[in-house]
Amino acid sequence: MPSPDPDDVADRAPGLAADGATDRATDLDPDLRAEALAALRELVGRDDAEFHDGQFEAIEALVAGRRRALVVQRTGWGKSAVYFVATLLLRRRGGGPTILVSPLLALMRDQVAAAERAGVRAVSINSANAHEWQEVLARLDADEVDVLLVSPERLNNPSFREQQLPSLVRRLGMLVVDEAHCISDWGHDFRPDYRRLRDLIAEIPAGVPVLATTATANSRVVADVAEQLGTDVLTIRGPLARSSLRLGVLRLPDSTGRLAWLIDHLDDLPGSGIVYALTVSAAVDTARVLRERGHDVRAYTGQTDPDEREESEGLLKRNEVKALIATSALGMGFDKPDLGFVVHLGAPLSPVAYYQQVGRAGRASENADVLLLPGREDPAIWHYFATASMPxxxxxxxxxxxxxxxxxxxxxxxxxxxxxxxxxxxxxxxxxxxxxxxxxxxxxxxxxxxxxYDAERYRRIAEEREAEQRHMLEYEQTDGCRMAFLQRSLDDDTAAPCGRCDRCAGAWYPGEVDADAAAAAASALDRVGVPIEPRRAWPTGADRLGVPVKGRIPAGEQAGEGRALARLTDLGWGSTLRELFAPNAPDAPLPPRVLDACVRVLAEWGWAERPVAVASVPSRSHPQLVGSLARGLAEVGRLPYLGELAPVDGGPTGGPGGNSAFRLAGVWNRFSADGLDVPVGGVLLVDDLADSRWTLTVAARELRRSGATDVLPFALALRG
CATH class of the missing domain: 1.10.10.10 (Winged helix-like DNA-binding domain superfamily/Winged helix DNA-binding domain)
Known part of the structure; x- marks a missing residue:
């Protein structure tokens, strides 16, 4: 969670409600409030700091009552202050260390840093610090740790689960489950590993307090999490309005318009911030284009090197970059209290997820700008993410x-x-x-x-996901206050007009785009050519499926590095390709403008030796598309078109998806070049869609064994 700076804990938001809170624990320790307040002031470094309504009630329940509590409060309210202060007080009373289950490495780093400032000895065990585990365990054995941060995945690591966890549970002073909405099937960011916490909670001895915290839970999620915590759970919920945020939605015609708006107006946004994209390729492409136009930004995705991610977080916190162009990998718990803006290129799949992400901004400032730039492709992306976690x-x-x-x-x-x-x-x-x-x-x-198989459960979850997606579209189109809409999405009955959003006060953002910016965006998104990396080794287990190969592919049978026009997920040509490969799209010859773009790819390829002929892969779903592409490239390049490889035994089997061994088995010995007059030299091998690359690998192998000295794959699209 965010470090509890003075703005997090100063009593600026009256009216926070503690559902079910009682004063029954006060009599157990009448000096508890004074002791807790002194710890809070030491934590934040301010002698005038006071508790938010609900903060002390939670601490009291944990320390004096040894109860189980669920805290649902807006980002910046100071949930981390609750568990750090409670830990200090419990440790003074002879309690063991706190286990804090935290979902993200970035979040762990912030929590450890915040703990150190508070005099709380905190350490973490996660996938990025394996070299420190032995030292951490030694410190635990010596009782020199107050808080151990672990990921939910670590709880199911066999050695940790069997060797360290039992002794930790016996000595446990408190369990904290951060971002507790992840426990629930109904939460916007459900994670299977979090569901194991129910079993862990059931093993905890009576009298050991348990705290669950989140900023993004509606009533259904709150009830589900409270049930998993056990009986006699104290639930503390407060109003979720964020008075510092100025919300808005700007509809632009396409990805070119959205990128042009950023090129033109990114520097007009206050301070430094985050620009969220829905896919990795969109984040990388956007960051590249903005850098080319002079903006100081970095890409931040789940595929970014961990050290680079940590470096980028530091640059943003120190305002040394204007923005990180990020996927949801930069989400829960990222700690920059003065974050000036959050912009979304495409909408998250629910208002609840959107509230969680925009909550990164304006925690310690009076004003922060939040703008959504929705895209037509958003529902298709939502559908994928909504079903990915259901078996x-x-x-x-x-x-x-x-x-x-x-x-x-x-x-x-x-x-x-x-x-x-x-x-x-x-x-x-x-x-x-x-x-x-x-x-x-x-x-x-x-x-x-x-x-x-719990079909009924998964049906209900799918229906809930679909309802959330409709709700997100309603947020984009609402005529009412946007902040109040988000509050109602989280079942906050204190929702009222904010007076600041574009519905309450009018559009605060420019809607026009400079002609030069529009031209720059169009030019950037018209960029063509993505490498297709060749396969160099056969997949493990192929021999079990009747494919008698293993180890490295012989050099004389390998394909060379290939090219695709674009990825299906790209901002530019990706949209055109998605239309061509849509499930109901008819097979037809390639549109001339797409062929022209493919010719540009060849012109920019920079191959060592020009190919001497063109061949194509037989296509089950797009024979006209592939045939017209292969003939068109041959004609433009004045190369002979050898034709397509002949399908053997009906051609390839299987479909998209699946793992490498099965994909290889589905195409092995399914192509023949016997009917082609394969020349000595390089052959351009044309296909429609490169996914696993095993079709291109096996087809190239057949051409190499028939006399080609090189094979250069070319595909219209690269999946992913």
Whole structure:
């Protein structure tokens, strides 16, 4: 959570309600409030600091009553002050260390720094500091740690779960679950690993206090989390209005218009801030274009190197960059109290998720600007994210059937089930929480416990996700106060007009875009050409599927580096390609403007040797599209078109998705170049969509074995 600076704890927002709060614990320790207030003032470094309404009630419940509490308060209210002060007081009374479950590395770094300023000895165990684990465990054994921060994933690490966690639970002074909405199926950021906390809470001895905190929970999530905490839970909820935020929504015709607006107006926004994008490629592309136009920005995504992410966070906190162009990887708990603005290129999938992200701004300032620039493609992206965490029954049973009481590693399991690594790992987590599988040293095992697919539960979750998406569109179109709309989305019955948003006070942002900025955006998004990296090694487990290969692909059978016009997720040509590859789009010859763009890719390629011929991959879904592209490139380049490789035994099997071994098995020995007059030299190999790259790899291998000295793959689109 954010460090509790003076603005976080000064009593600036009266009227906070403590639902169910009582004074029953006060008599147990009449001096508790004075002691807690002194700790708070030491924490924030201000002698005049006072508690927010609800802060002391939570501390009192934890320290004097040893109760379980759920705190739902706006970002910046000072939830971290509650658990740091409670930890100090519990430790003075002989309590053991606090375990703080925290979801993000960036959040952990901020929490450790805040604890140090408060005199709280805090350490973390996470994937980024494995080299420090032994030292951390030694300090725990010596009782030199007040707060241990762990990720929810760490709780299911076999060695941690079996060797360290039992002793920690026996000595536990308090358990804190940060961003507790992640526990709930109904929360906007549900995570399977968080559901294990219910089991951990059930193991905690009576009398050990438990605190759950969040800024983004509606009544349904609050009830779900409170139920998981146990009985006699004190729930403290306050109003969620953020008086410093000035909200607005600006509709622009397309991604070019949105990027042009940023080019033209980014420097007009106050201070430094965050520009959120929905996809990794959108964040990277936007950052690149803005830098080219002289803006000091950096990209920040889940694929960014951890050290670079930490460096970028520091630059933003010190106002040494104008903005980070980020995905949701920069989200919960990022601590910059004076963040001046948040802009969204495309909308999050619910008003609740939107409230969580915009809550990063204006925590310690009177004014901060929040602007949403929605896109037509938003619903398609929402659909993917809304369903990603829900298991498919057939896939789940396939995984369970492949496991036994002998541990199987994730890569080995991946070679047995046709599921890619990332969705497989997510599915295993869900099945682990359901009790069907268990992670142990060496991999995964089946528990043997009966498992049934809860179709009704997943149907209800899907319906809720769809309702949230409709609600987000209503936020964009509302005629009423935008802040009040967000409050009502979180079931805050204190919602009232804010007097500041574009609906209350009129548009505060410029709607026009300078012609030069529009031209620069159009030029940047017209950029073409994305490398297709060649496969260099066969996938593990291919031999189990009847493909007799392993290890490195022989150099004489490899494809060269290829090119695609663009990624499907790109801001520029991606939108055109998404229309061409839409599920209901008819197969037709390639539009001339797209062919012209492909010719530009070839012109800018910079290959060592020009190809001497063109061939194509037989396409099941887009034969006219691929054929017209291959013939068009051959004609423009004045190269012979050899034709398409012949499909063998019906051609490739399988579809998009799936893991490498299965994708390779689906195309192995399914192409033949016997009918083609393959020349000595390089061959340009044309396909429609590059996904796993195994189709291009196997087709290139066939051409190399038929005499081509090089094969240069070319695809219209690269997935991802």
């Amino acid at each position: 498919d029954e057939e896939r789940a049973r396939r995984v369970i059937d492949e496991l036994s009481d002998v541990p199987l590693s994730t890569p080995a399991l991946e070679a047995r089930v046709d599921i890619r690594r990332t969705p497989l790992e997510l599915l295993l987590k869900v099945l682990d929480v359901d009790g069907a599988v268990r992670r142990v040293q060496g991999g995964w095992v089946a528990t043997g416990e009966p498992w049934s």
